Amino acid sequence: MTDFKKDFPIFENHPNLVYLDNTATTQKPAYVIDGVAEYLRTGYANIHRGSYELSEISEKLYEDSKKIVTKHIGAESWREIIYTSNSTYALNLLAQSIWRTGLLKAWDTVLVSVVEHHANIVPWLILKEDYGINVEFVWVTENFDLDYNDFRDKLTSKVKIVALTHVSNTTGQIFDISNVASLLSVRYGKQKPLLIIDGSQSVPHFSIDVRKLWCDAMFFTGHKIFADSGIWVLWAREELLQTLKPIFSWGGAIGEVSKESFTHSTMLPDKFEPGTPNLNWAVSLLKAFEYLGSIWWYEVLEAREKELTAYTLEKFKNISALKLIWSTSIENRLWVFTFVVEGIHSFDISDYLAEHDICIRAGQHCAEPLMRELWYTHTCRMSLHLYNTKEDIDSFFEILKQAITELS
Ligand SMILES: Cc1ncc(COP(=O)(O)O)c(C=O)c1O
Incomplete structure (x- = not known):
């Protein structure tokens, strides 16, 4: 197995670190860290408004960052890519703009699934609280896949928005979005x-x-993909973006301003990016995608993921005190493993692991509606990424077994 840890300075600085909290955020490769530092040292200036060289360098990097994202997600144009500070902010911006445009009205329904992260629930609940829309939840099956029968049953004439996660951050289950679109x-x-x-x-x-x-729109966050924290991507079809009235506006996002009124810019993505954008974060996302391109990312990642998922699942089978919150199938899932140890609080498990330099997460993983359905107030979650190895997994299981013996 290729050693990717050498690309990530955190492991040099913490040689015993076993980092298994990748669903929360990923570590940063030197390529990204150095790339951002280099930009700040040699090329930084504000964009849009300067005709001097530094501003032009910044502008080009900002656009290059959007172009690499465009290519990566198959969008039509980099002008469909909007940046701001995190995923949670992204959906609030989209949801409120949809409301403001009148594409959603009181008594209309937004359908989400019960496994959603709060980021894809609360923005809709805000519209429910303020304007009286309905938010309905689609169930999942015993295997944590979307319950397509329940989904079909809930498709009433009132449904105006279907907002779903592609992959659950708790169960790791991948939903078949093309199937949802064809339904x-x-x-x-x-x-x-x-x-x-x-x-x-x-x-x-x-x-x-x-x-x-x-789909019509998608959002994701850069810090889970090796970029700096604070860069978020909202993509939407150009036609939709042209139609929407943004909820925020100032700086470069406006057309004309008088004492009485203003017009929104007609330019994309400027219309949705008021003020000075997150330039160094945009560069960090550019560098993250360049890094991934340089290691033939998907080919490498897919093979590694299959191998390490099978390895981890096999090891989990040997611990009887665990309740596992994921599909037992190796297909249609990611390398996220959520579990509870009977009779031991999840925080005690994660604290015990932390004392041995093993980082996992305990809690409800911002998926409280799912946790309530399952009657769990706390769970442990370990999750893998590119740099993890079989040795990391072995260390995790060795200390987990020790924790179960000592804390029982
Ligand atoms: C599925 C999912 N959606 C949204 C988010 C929120 O991302 P952020 O914390 O960057 O706003 C997360 C973060 O864990 C997530 O896993």
Whole structure:
């Protein structure tokens, strides 16, 4: 197995670190860290407004960053890519702008699934609280896949938006979004509800083509894909972006301003990016995608993921005190493993592991509706990425077994 740890300075600085919290965020390769530092040292200036060289360098890098994202997710144009500070912010911006444009009205329904991250629930609940829309939840099956029968049953004439995660951050299950899109076409024809996808856990792990998914908008976050924290991507079809009235506006996002009124810019993505953008974060995302391109990312990642998932699942089978919250199938899932140890609090397990330099996460993983359905107030989650090895997994299981013996 290729040693990717050498690309990530954190492992040099913490030689015993076993980092298994990749669903929360990923470590950063030197290529990204150095790339951002180099930009700040040699090329930084504000964009859009300067005709001098530094501003032009910054502008080019900002556009290059959007172009690499465009290529990566199969969007039509870099002008469909909007940046801001995190996923949670992204959906609030989209949801509120949809409301402001009148594409959603009181008593209309937004369908989400019960496994959604709060980032894809709360923005809709805000619209429910403020304006009286309905938010309905689609169930999952025993294997944690989307319950397509329940989904079909809930497709009433009131449904105007379907907002689903591509991959659950808790169960690791991948939802078949193209199937969702075709069910919507069959049911509604051309009057389909908007299909919005939370790609926060899919984009960092496998190849995405938004055109093949037939979705209208997707959002994801850069820090889970080796970029700096604070860069978020919202993609939407150009036609939708042209239609939407943004909720925020100032700086470069406006057309004309008088004492009485203003007009929104007609330019994309400027219309949705008021003020000075996150330039160094944009560069960090550019560098993250360049790094991934340089290691033949998907080919490498897919093979590694299959191997390490099978290895981990096999090891979990040997511990009887665990309750596992994921599909037992190796297909259609990512390398996220959520579990509880009977009789021991999840925080005690994660603290015990932390004392041995093993980082996992304990809690509800911002998926409280799912946790409530399953009657769990806390769970442990370990999750892998590119740099993890069989040795990491062995260390995790060795210390987990020790924790179970000592804390029982
Ligand atoms: C599926 C999913 N959606 C949204 C988010 C929120 O991302 P951020 O914390 O960058 O806003 C996360 C983060 O864990 C996630 O896993």
